[in-house]
Amino acid sequence: MSFARSGHVVWRTLILLLPLLVLAVPAHAAPIGIPALTVTPGPNGTQEYSVTIQILALMTALTFLPAFLMMMTSFTRIIIVFSILRQALGLQQAPSNQILIGLALFLTIFIMAPVFQRVNTEALQPYLNNQMPAQEAVIKASQPFRKFMMAQTRKEDLNLFVKLSGKTYKSPQDVSFWVLMPAFVTSELKTAFQIGFILFIPFLIIDMVVASVLMAMGMMMLSPIIISLPFKIMLFVLVDGWTLIMGTLAASFGM
Known part of the structure; x- marks a missing residue:
């Protein structure tokens, strides 16, 4: 008998035996698996759900973690200030x-x-x-x-x-959490742009000085950004800019 024919016979035998195996299971046998939902009554009419449902709810809530990070923490103000700083320096990818x-x-x-x-x-x-x-x-x-x-x-x-x-x-402490969140983000955007405006001023002055000098020398075809970029980086390094930015951001939150 060939291997292909032997395999065919084995599969036919298993198919015929499968209904017999199912019927042989006692009707009173306990189901196998983890219960989908277990509710336990608690005090004051509360209900406690099973750990399985709690883990499922936690995993679902984790998908909203980036939104919560931007809506409820200092992340929004910090990342906007960093982005404006990079543009003020004239750097594209560094x-x-x-x-x-x-x-x-x-x-x-x-x-x-x-x-x-x-x-x-x-x-x-x-x-x-x-x-x-x-x-x-x-x-x-x-x-x-x-x-x-x-x-x-x-x-x-x-x-x-x-x-x-x-x-x-009656008071600000009674404001709903869902009303407080958009108000908080709006305030964070305003504060971030105010800090960014202050950061832009010294670098803007350097750009204007360099452009004026090049214009006076008749070098109108030379881009002022090429000349002003090293001076802006040198100024930022000499004043220890990263330390000042970090300290200013931390102090803006009352630390």
């Missing part, structure tokens, strides 16, 4: 986008470290130790972020979004 984003991310972690520490102490650790339900942990975790965002939000920006929401609040 430092690269990856370097700027990495630098902004680690500076954000440094600035937000007290907030993260409070979230870990007041919400994350009690929840991991089963001392606090998930709903209360989320509320506790939002309080440090709310305090940070409220301190950086301008009153006029907050009033604008409160007016657009059509709701009234």
